[in-house]
Amino acid sequence: MSMKTRVSAYTLSVALVCSTGAFAQQKAEVLHWWTSAGESASVKVFADQFTKAGGTWVDNAIAGGVNARTAGINRMVGGNPPTMMQFNTGKQFDELVSNDLVRDVDAQAKAGKWREIMPKPIVEAAVRNGKFYAVPVNIHGQNWMFYNTKIFADAGLQPPKTFPELIETGEKLKAKGVIPIALGGQPTWEHNLFRAVLVGNGGAEMFRQFYGVRKPDVLKDPKFRQTVELFGKMRGLVDPASPGRNWNDATALVITNKAAMHFNGDWAKGEFTAAGQTPGKEYGCTLVGDTPKEVIGGDVFVFPATKDKAALETQDKLIQVLLDPATQLAFNIKKGSIPVRLDVDVSSMDVCAQRSSAVLKDPANQVEAMELLSPPNYSGAIQDAVTQYWNTPSMTVDTFIEKVSNAMRDAT
Amino acid sequence: MDTISIRAPSVSPSGTKIRRSLRTRLPAAIALLPTALIVLVVYIGCMLWTVRLSFTSSTLLPKLDWFGVTQYTRLFANDRFVTSAENIFIFGALFISGCLIIGFLLAVFIDQNVRGEGLFRTIFLYPFSMSFVVTGVAWQWFLNPALGLQKLVRDMGFETFTFDWIVNQRMAIYTIVIAGLWHGSGLTMAIMLAGLRGVDKDLWKAAKIDGIPTWRVYTSVVLPLLRPMVVTAVVLLATGVVKLYDLVVAMTLGGPGIATEVPAKFVMDHLFERNNIGLGTAAATMMLITVVIVLAPWVYVRYVRPQGSHA
Incomplete structure (x- = not known):
């Protein structure tokens, strides 16, 4: 008003x-x-x-x-x-x-x-x-992974290069009592994480098929199913207080040595800078995936x-x-x-x-970026599906795929 | 127990009187004309426009094609809308009944001529002066398992204490109800208290002479007398239910997942963020229809049913 x-x-x-x-x-x-x-x-x-x-x-x-x-x-x-x-x-x-x-x-x-x-x-x-x-x-x-260099050094681990590696490393970090992934548990950031996994594990072409071409064929690709499963496994690497958290509070967990990794766009650098940290020193940034694909x-x-x-x-x-x-x-x-x-x-x-x-x-x-490939009503519908899948550990990959194909059908 | 209606003296149908009444009414009619036009054009007009748009395939800008009931089919196949609809009924029922009960009890408590009545009244009414956004953010922090109540109790030594409703899909909507109750109970109390103060002292004396226990006087004598206050409170609370939006946005953003989505948020998101005017207006129309269905019996009883049968 x-x-x-x-x-x-x-x-x-x-x-x-x-x-x-x-x-x-x-x-x-x-x-x-x-x-x-x-x-x-x-x-x-x-x-x-x-x-x-x-x-x-x-x-x-x-x-x-x-x-x-x-x-x-x-x-x-x-x-x-x-x-x-x-x-x-x-x-x-x-x-x-x-x-x-x-x-x-x-x-x-x-x-x-x-x-x-x-x-x-x-x-x-x-x-x-x-x-x-x-x-x-x-x-x-949009798909940078920021990581806390001290946590990785103390644990004697290397920042993961691929997503299957990330799950393994994450479990090890969790056993040491660190939050492996700091996530702002709001639909936007859950969706952002999904896109980072999709482009890193599924590849650029699958990303374009999914958000741009929007033909259900891509959903039948075994690689896509594996990507969704990997994304689902990441739920266990997030702390229970994540739902509803703002993205900058998630970034703060990495800044304050509470969490090891954080997926976000490069705008998150502003938070590190404001806390007096320098890239390459207290924190690092990398693109996770078989080859470094950057969503821009x-x-x-x-x-x-x-x-x-x-x-x-x-x-x-x-x-x-x-x-x-x-x-x-x-x-x-x-x-x-x-x-x-x-x-x-x-x-x-x-x-x-x-x-x-x-x-x-x-x-x-x-x-x-998704914003270039999809109309907002499609990306919005996908966001609804992703946030449901992320927050409902009992939801199967098939149910998720069904929701996505409905969204593809109704997109205008 | 009922409102006393004073019947207006019947006007004799002579011409002069009609002319005189016309002369006195004309200025009033002219004065009301702008309001009437605003109601017709802005309220009714926009309502019809919204309903019309829900039958189109409009995305960012309105487009006047004919799309049948496709938007409605999509709407009812949409998990998020179905969850929103369920949530608003859960919230509405618990919020209105909860506010009435808590508000009434608080009013009775204050009505016992307690010391420091002014202080209590201010404390109970204070939450209502907060906006829903402030309320939502405050409760979000308070209920967050890593920051708020749960951490506090655990730090005091109760390691196993768990109160994580706000991050629990099944319970999250009830945290919205709690915040709503905290916000709205004070207002209901104020309305009820005004009613209690209006109860004739003689009734109390009579009840005392008859030896009726106090609680019985409240439930059987005072409460029925408060009917107009209850109706006022219900109407005010109900409008709060229909427009529930900012509290959810501030507190949970509809999450975890889609667990606390509400219809107003569905409409706002689709109209302004997702460039989906067609689906958004279809949801808005469904909200309108629901409100009309809920209001219809009341309007019928109040205005349509002949006065005679209303004893």
Whole structure:
């Protein structure tokens, strides 16, 4: 409720400012949901660079992705859009493109050779009908395993390389009284763990079949069944207080030497950094699986369609700022992600970011995130099935497969 | 024991009187017009719009095609919706009856002219001033086996003490009920207390002279007198049941698994997170139908049934 009033009050004030200051310099109203300490520090990099380039950055941060997207879409449909708006890579803005509510930026993309310098999954995430409709700004890896180096050293164990190995190592750690896996027991994170197991054990192709093609054939693959069984065995490696836990509380268990391993996206680095820990020292990061497959997504900005010449110029300037190599580096160091341009030198970044960048240099290791492959109603239905399976140890693999095939049938 | 209705003097059907009543009523009608329009367009209109959308294949944006009852078939084949429906009935029954019983007992307790009545009243009513989000987060911590009650008791030396309802699929919904009771009982107490204070002192004196035990006076004399208060409390509590959402989101996020999902959360998730307007509005329509079914007998008795038979 208060969110709405705030937004409308904001809209009103922007309208007033715009009408009185028509001759003012280029003013960009940016709607995003980067509100945490680390996030707002990173978005400030963009704001500062844009101000340096002669523009005025009007920051419209709305807490919570869902709230922000709802507010932004309502404003676009209502004909009063912001200058630039954040989205996650994925299908969130598909219908905005098909309803001509966002501007195509393919000319800028051709000039900047985006198709060559960005990983293919990210390019595909921003392209609709052969044209760029969004500007990607970073790459987040979603299936990293963070581990506590001290616990592994004390136990005389090596961090596992594959998932069957992980189960064995986990049992040994459990016998020593450590929590083997720290999990935020909320549907989102249970689902995130499932995806890490699926891509690590089942492989990139199975991941794409499952989330992208969505044909039930993939469910009959024995490898898929084995993956689901492995995932089920991991229940025993999680502590009983996991249900309902927030992801950052799970990360904290690794930071405080209570838990050994934690699967999360690279945004979890922010928690380690805030606790004064350095990657490669107190904690390590690795991709579990036969070969290192990295599931990637990220953030993009879309530019609402407008006929106003001045607004178009402002948008052009914003695009330049976003993809400037120095800005990219500064922004991504703060954000915990890696630059979307793989041609940027990352040697000044931490070891996890360098590793991520090195892995992604090989296109075979790039796996597009679920958000890029599935419509939200399908991924949501899968999430329901995964959280039921995870929390009901008595549920058989067959029941799970049946639920998934129903979801495949009903997906639109 | 019943409400006393005063019959309005019957108006003689002469023309002048009708004209006069029209003259006095016209401004009132004009003043009410905006409200009436808002009710018609916003409430009824949106309701019909929602029902219409539940028969479409809309995803992110509304689309006015015709999709038959497919969304409803999907809805009833959806484990999560079925669990949500079961949960709301469990929660509704336990929450309303629990609040009434606890609220009434607390009100009786305070009505004994206890010392420090104001203090107790404030303490009992205080939880109601918390939002459901704060309530949910507080109870989540309190019930978490690794942080809250269970750890506290175990640390005191009772190693085998177990109270892990919140992480137990079968019991988790009852933790929501507990938090709800903690939140809502105070309000029920306040309503009941107001009723108790309105009970005629002479009734008590008469009962005392007749030698009737106090508990008997409460159950057989006072409670029936409190009927309007009970109805008020039930209506207020029932609206809380239908819109139950924030408490669950703050406390369990619907988990473990889907054990504490509720219909309002199903609707919100599908409308705003899963871009599935069709399924979301179908669930919303089912909620509406359920509320109408529950309310229908009451509306019939209250408004439709002829006054004469209502003794």
